[in-house]
Amino acid sequence: MLGATVTALLFVQAYGALDKTTLGQKYFGNDAPWYLDRVPFFESSDSAITDVYYYRWQIFRAHQRDLGSQGYITTEFIDDVSWQGFPSAFLDDATQFHFNEARWCRDRRFRVDHANFISAASQGFLRHFSENMAISVYNAYLVDGVRSDIVQLLDGMRTVFDAWVDHFDSSKGLYYIEPLADATEYTISSIDASCGEDGFTGGESFRPSINTYQYGNAIAIAKIATLAGQTSVADDYNARAAAIKANVQDFLWNSTYEHFIDRIYTNTSCVTYWDYIRGRELVGYVPWLHDLPDDTATFAQAWSHLMDTNKFLGAYGLRTVEPSYQYYMQQYRYDAATGLRECQWNGPLWPYQTSQVLAALANVLDHYPVTSTEGIVDADTYMTLLKLYAGIHYNEKRGGYLNIEEDYDAATGDPIVGLDRSSHYFHSSFIDLVISGLVGIRPSDDETLTINPLGAGLSYFRLEGVIYHGNEVALQWDSDGSKYGTRGLIIEVNGEVAATSSTLQRTSVPITRTAPPQPLEPISKSIQLQNFATYPDAPAYPVGSVSVADADPNKVQDAIDGRIWFFALPTDTYTISHGWQTPTGTGDSVWYMIDFGGDTVTTSCELAWFEGDGVDVPVSYSVEANVSGDWVSVSDPVYPDLVANGITYASWSSVTTTQLRLVFTPPTSLASRLVEWKVFSNLVTGDVFT
Numbered sequence: 001m002l003g004a005t006v007t008a009l010l011f012v013q014a015y016g017a018l019d020k021t022t023l024g025q026k027y028f029g030n031d032a033p034w035y036l037d038r039v040p041f042f043e044s045s046d047s048a049i050t051d052v053y054y055y056r057w058q059i060f061r062a063h064q065r066d067l068g069s070q071g072y073i074t075t076e077f078i079d080d081v082s083w084q085g086f087p088s089a090f091l092d093d094a095t096q097f098h099f100n101e102a103r104w105c106r107d108r109r110f111r112v113d114h115a116n117f118i119s120a121a122s123q124g125f126l127r128h129f130s131e132n133m134a135i136s137v138y139n140a141y142l143v144d145g146v147r148s149d150i151v152q153l154l155d156g157m158r159t160v161f162d163a164w165v166d167h168f169d170s171s172k173g174l175y176y177i178e179p180l181a182d183a184t185e186y187t188i189s190s191i192d193a194s195c196g197e198d199g200f201t202g203g204e205s206f207r208p209s210i211n212t213y214q215y216g217n218a219i220a221i222a223k224i225a226t227l228a229g230q231t232s233v234a235d236d237y238n239a240r241a242a243a244i245k246a247n248v249q250d251f252l253w254n255s256t257y258e259h260f261i262d263r264i265y266t267n268t269s270c271v272t273y274w275d276y277i278r279g280r281e282l283v284g285y286v287p288w289l290h291d292l293p294d295d296t297a298t299f300a301q302a303w304s305h306l307m308d309t310n311k312f313l314g315a316y317g318l319r320t321v322e323p324s325y326q327y328y329m330q331q332y333r334y335d336a337a338t339g340l341r342e343c344q345w346n347g348p349l350w351p352y353q354t355s356q357v358l359a360a361l362a363n364v365l366d367h368y369p370v371t372s373t374e375g376i377v378d379a380d381t382y383m384t385l386l387k388l389y390a391g392i393h394y395n396e397k398r399g400g401y402l403n404i405e406e407d408y409d410a411a412t413g414d415p416i417v418g419l420d421r422s423s424h425y426f427h428s429s430f431i432d433l434v435i436s437g438l439v440g441i442r443p444s445d446d447e448t449l450t451i452n453p454l455g456a457g458l459s460y461f462r463l464e465g466v467i468y469h470g471n472e473v474a475l476q477w478d479s480d481g482s483k484y485g486t487r488g489l490i491i492e493v494n495g496e497v498a499a500t501s502s503t504l505q506r507t508s509v510p511i512t513r514t515a516p517p518q519p520l521e522p523i524s525k526s527i528q529l530q531n532f533a534t535y536p537d538a539p540a541y542p543v544g545s546v547s548v549a550d551a552d553p554n555k556v557q558d559a560i561d562g563r564i565w566f567f568a569l570p571t572d573t574y575t576i577s578h579g580w581q582t583p584t585g586t587g588d589s590v591w592y593m594i595d596f597g598g599d600t601v602t603t604s605c606e607l608a609w610f611e612g613d614g615v616d617v618p619v620s621y622s623v624e625a626n627v628s629g630d631w632v633s634v635s636d637p638v639y640p641d642l643v644a645n646g647i648t649y650a651s652w653s654s655v656t657t658t659q660l661r662l663v664f665t666p667p668t669s670l671a672s673r674l675v676e677w678k679v680f681s682n683l684v685t686g687d688v689f690t
């Protein structure tokens, strides 16, 4: 909802300007207005990468959960899971990807709100899993450029960083973690600690992941402290980062394997403290995600395993453990309710770690001098892996529709877990890999815009509508001039050509930091954070109810839970849908009521209705308020025609009430599904509402 400031956000277009209206309709259908001024538009000569780029913005939109007065957070699963933070649905392990993607969103609200939420949250669920939140928030700042926003997060970041002392072994100067708490159950350390019997829990080890995360977090804290003028804090965290780096390089590098690997922390009958694990894992590339390793020929050897088909590279992408491991791909755990296979990290292809490795590789190719990795990895490596990664989004074996799930079999490309919760899963990045890798915008805190495009072999691409340090940026590549009429690379800043090049090469242009557009922030008053049936401690209000007897309270809550998505999942594979669905229409009206629990000013609302599969929008609707005990129609209503699989914005003369209800008539013989009903106090008729 960019609201009244929308004019300030309009694209300044030049050169091969993309047709946003047509692209928006193609990729987002009736929901296009949400995206038009929020996302950079992109096209390329690789249609799968282009299609997945837009699909990943749908993922981003689906996972923005409006918490009302607390603003937005980004979620990992499209529905509640038992191990999330309640009642927000926050999970810390995915935040790295959420900020990587959000940093390219033209609407800053999502990343600013989410960072503020983390900063204010209680410590417990913030460290449910290992995390690199501080460095991820900082990396988003590098695109955004607003110093005052990042500086105020410093104390919260330090508190979270310091709390990890409970996973620190001071005798080694390294952090250890149970693989399950690293969001990667059934790794070599946990399976071997169980003597090959299991590996869901246990197997604490000194892992490249948590140590790199803490290295990155320390670097971020030091940089933010420097911005805040807190020199001694900066020195302290720089020293901690240096110590972690030295210990990772000295102790987690195994020269036999030429790889960073875990060392065991726990003692069992099968493993002993400080043993190296017996095999390479993909997590061994994570140190480059935050530029931890020195640029040496020794460490560069790790990259020689990446594209080796006997090691990490499977037919459809990267394995998390090599096939030589004794328990490679052995299935240990199944979902109790369905019997379907559960998550494991003993070989499956995980978009989660594929994203980390691609981001790490882009770092290596950008600022590790080529002498150490020359002949080992290059831009072609990056593009080969990015294309494979785009490919697995298509769910070929289930009909070829776009659906990123939890994990895959690298030999067949089939999804492995396939539970309801697995669909449209936001525990990976893709947009960021296109923009900071393929197109190659390399964010920094300098007053320059540096690009290092890795899109080798693409005959053309164009990205426009990036807001970088408050400036409008577009990039265009045309290998022979046949696409856009101008051969070569063009960098546009605020609609002017800032640099050109005949080849795809690293290029920097000066840029002046300026305040990015600040979106209007409607506060939703209607969000019911959690259903009482599943979370008895949930705030009592707001609460939804319906005129239909015996409605499922979880589905009633769905319609005011702050999430909007319109994905239609095949009903033979999944049972999940979002929103409250009416019984089949008979021509009579039904209602959905929100009880705010106290007098609330209401002026307008956002309605999201699903269409498809026996479901269509109501034939009529109106809003009623409980005024002095009677249901009365709101005054001066503006009720536009309902949009299917998109947003309808209705408004009325401000009325203060404790209860509001939406009265509507589903089409005869079809049901209607209310995906979301958000009620606002601070938007009025005439506000531009997208």
Ligand SMILES: *[C@@H]1O[C@H](CO)[C@@H](O)[C@H](O)[C@H]1NC(C)=O
Binding pocket: 265, 266, 267, 273
């Ligand atoms: C494991 O055993 C070693 C001695 O072999 C001991 O030093 C270490 O503290 C033990 N570790 C744990 C986590 O119990």
Ligand SMILES: *[C@@H]1O[C@H](CO)[C@@H](O)[C@H](O)[C@H]1NC(C)=O
Binding pocket: 254, 255, 256, 257, 276, 277, 278, 279
């Ligand atoms: C690497 O780890 C293996 C255990 O998997 C161990 O046998 C080997 O000695 C280690 N290499 C070095 C140089 O320590």
Ligand SMILES: *[C@@H]1O[C@H](CO)[C@@H](O)[C@H](O)[C@H]1NC(C)=O
Binding pocket: 626, 627, 628, 629, 630, 631, 658, 659
């Ligand atoms: C209107 O709200 C009041 C509480 O504020 C409630 O007692 C009353 O039953 C409601 N009226 C109707 C018609 O639902």
